[in-house]
Amino acid sequence: MDFYVESSTKLPVKQYDVVIAGGGTGGVVAAIAAARQGVKTALIESKGYLGGIPVEGGTALHSFYNIWKAFPGVEKRQLVKGIPQEIIDRLVAVGGTTGHAEVLGRFDYDSVCTAIDTELYKLVVFEMLQEAGVYICVNTLLVDAIMEGPVVKGVITESRSGREVILAKSFVDCTGYGDLSAYAGAQFTEPNDHPVANSIGVGNVDIEKYYEFFKSQDAVSDYAEGIRSGESGKIVRVGANKGKLSPEFAKQATEIGMSFVTTTVHDNYFMFIKLNYKMKVSPTDRDQVSLAELELRRRQYKAIELMRKYIPGCEKAFIARTSPSLSIRRGRCIVCDYDISNDEIINGKHFEDDIMAYGFHDRAPVIQIKNGASYGIPYRAMRVKGIDNLLTAGMTITSERDAHMSTRNTISCMGQGQAAGTAAALCAQKDVGTRDLPYPLLRETLVNDGVYLEN
Numbered sequence: 001m002d003f004y005v006e007s008s009t010k011l012p013v014k015q016y017d018v019v020i021a022g023g024g025t026g027g028v029v030a031a032i033a034a035a036r037q038g039v040k041t042a043l044i045e046s047k048g049y050l051g052g053i054p055v056e057g058g059t060a061l062h063s064f065y066n067i068w069k070a071f072p073g074v075e076k077r078q079l080v081k082g083i084p085q086e087i088i089d090r091l092v093a094v095g096g097t098t099g100h101a102e103v104l105g106r107f108d109y110d111s112v113c114t115a116i117d118t119e120l121y122k123l124v125v126f127e128m129l130q131e132a133g134v135y136i137c138v139n140t141l142l143v144d145a146i147m148e149g150p151v152v153k154g155v156i157t158e159s160r161s162g163r164e165v166i167l168a169k170s171f172v173d174c175t176g177y178g179d180l181s182a183y184a185g186a187q188f189t190e191p192n193d194h195p196v197a198n199s200i201g202v203g204n205v206d207i208e209k210y211y212e213f214f215k216s217q218d219a220v221s222d223y224a225e226g227i228r229s230g231e232s233g234k235i236v237r238v239g240a241n242k243g244k245l246s247p248e249f250a251k252q253a254t255e256i257g258m259s260f261v262t263t264t265v266h267d268n269y270f271m272f273i274k275l276n277y278k279m280k281v282s283p284t285d286r287d288q289v290s291l292a293e294l295e296l297r298r299r300q301y302k303a304i305e306l307m308r309k310y311i312p313g314c315e316k317a318f319i320a321r322t323s324p325s326l327s328i329r330r331g332r333c334i335v336c337d338y339d340i341s342n343d344e345i346i347n348g349k350h351f352e353d354d355i356m357a358y359g360f361h362d363r364a365p366v367i368q369i370k371n372g373a374s375y376g377i378p379y380r381a382m383r384v385k386g387i388d389n390l391l392t393a394g395m396t397i398t399s400e401r402d403a404h405m406s407t408r409n410t411i412s413c414m415g416q417g418q419a420a421g422t423a424a425a426l427c428a429q430k431d432v433g434t435r436d437l438p439y440p441l442l443r444e445t446l447v448n449d450g451v452y453l454e455n
């Protein structure tokens with residue numbers, strides 16, 4: 001039998017104003033923003049915790065600031081504030097971040113690194129969502145969209161409480177993979193132009209010895225000092241160039257896609273060592289992902305072996321944490337009403353419907369935003385093309401590879417999340433589609449809620 005036809009079933013229905021799909025980087029912020037507008041908001045997250053890639057695969061949050069250090073004379077400006085900054089304030093209160101630690105050494109990549117304690121981040125954002133009154137559905141997978149022409153009427157979810165329908169007026173796709181948009185019939189591409197990664201937290205390391213070793217080999221590219229285990233002025237980030245180390249070590253590290261940029265909030269612990277693996281097909285292929293998950297676990301083990309053998313300070317290192325599943329840098333890229341280009345980014349373009357300002361590019365210093373400026377992300381870049389009441393925020397927007405290497409970064413995804421959640425709530429309140437929401441109302445609401453705009 002090649003196919004089986006499922007029998008139709010009656011599903012229980014819940015009614016909300018706004019549904020946010022995916023409780024990761026952007027989704028958490030989107031749900032808080034929507035609920036704070038006073039609308040009934042449901043958040044659907046497949047895992048048992050919230051936070052997304054910053055708690056699973058990333059290194060540090062890039063970047064709340066413009067890259068002022070790379071351009072002498074340019075003013076330091078915090079470009080992203082609002083709810084993303086509130087999360088950092090809450091983390092500071094529980095000792096869960098280095099704070100905005102200024103980058104030292106090499107200034108042409110980023111000016112500030114904000115590292116987080118991954119476990120405290122999960123707790124803090126969960127509490128903030130609950131305080132905002134969000135209906136939080138963790139361990140719940142979104143499996144389909146219910147459409148009526150170009151309108152999303154609801155979503156179908158699955159959990160141990162069964163298969164359910166959640167109806168709403170407005171929807172935001174923050175799944176990273178663009179699942180909701182794909183189920184809703186949106187157009188998308190799957191560029192598969194980055195490696196996938198699984199990161200490990202490494203315990204039992206001597207951070208000072210590690211740093212001194214790389215320094216002695218002239219291999220430190222950038223570093224940062226910030227709050228570590230409650231003390232300021234401590235090394236919290238080391239970016240290293242493995243090419244300057246012994247060829248035997250560098251060769252083996254390259255073979256397993258091992259990255260030497262790491263951050264920490266605690267003594268004796270590295271938050272992230274990343275292992276990269278380039279899949280031949282898109283990471284939406286379940287069977288190929290299964291093979292990649294195993295390969296990445298083998299790479300993790302090899303990475304720890306290399307660290308123990310070659311890096312002073314890591315002789316007794318062990319794997320203290322692994323990503324629950326591999327992380328993608330880009331999955332489905334959803335076609336929206338506007339597609340920001342890399343030219344617009346590097347020239348610091350702002351739009352008449354800006355919802356945030358951003359100033360970091362992951363390819364710096366090869367590609368930099370000119371003169372330490374910011375560019376704007378327009379509201380229309382999050383409106384899913386052809387669908388009346390669906391926005392998307394996070395790594396799903398921007399098709400050009402280099403443009404995406406700016407817009408996909410954590411703080412950009414969070415800023416987009418605040419705007420998308422706010423817009424979805426306003427649309428639900430006014431009973432209008434995403435294209436009929438007056439931009440001045442969105443702008444005024446965002447600014448009142450602490451969002452900083454540069455135009």
Ligand SMILES: Cc1cc2nc3c(=O)[nH]c(=O)nc-3n(C[C@H](O)[C@H](O)[C@H](O)COP(=O)(O)OP(=O)(O)OC[C@H]3O[C@@H](n4cnc5c(N)ncnc54)[C@H](O)[C@@H]3O)c2cc1C
Nearest residue numbers: 022024025026046052053059060062142176197394395410
């Ligand atoms: C290995 C790696 C390292 C990185 N390093 C950095 C870095 O150092 N600094 C930086 O700024 N950026 C970094 N990035 C980029 C950045 O972390 C991501 O682009 C960004 O976090 C994506 O946010 P998002 O909200 O789009 O997706 P995510 O944070 O992935 O959130 C998506 C959420 O949706 C959930 N979900 C998915 N599908 C479903 C479904 N069907 N039903 C229910 N829930 C679902 C997921 O479980 C997840 O929680 C890195 C990315 C990777 C992969």
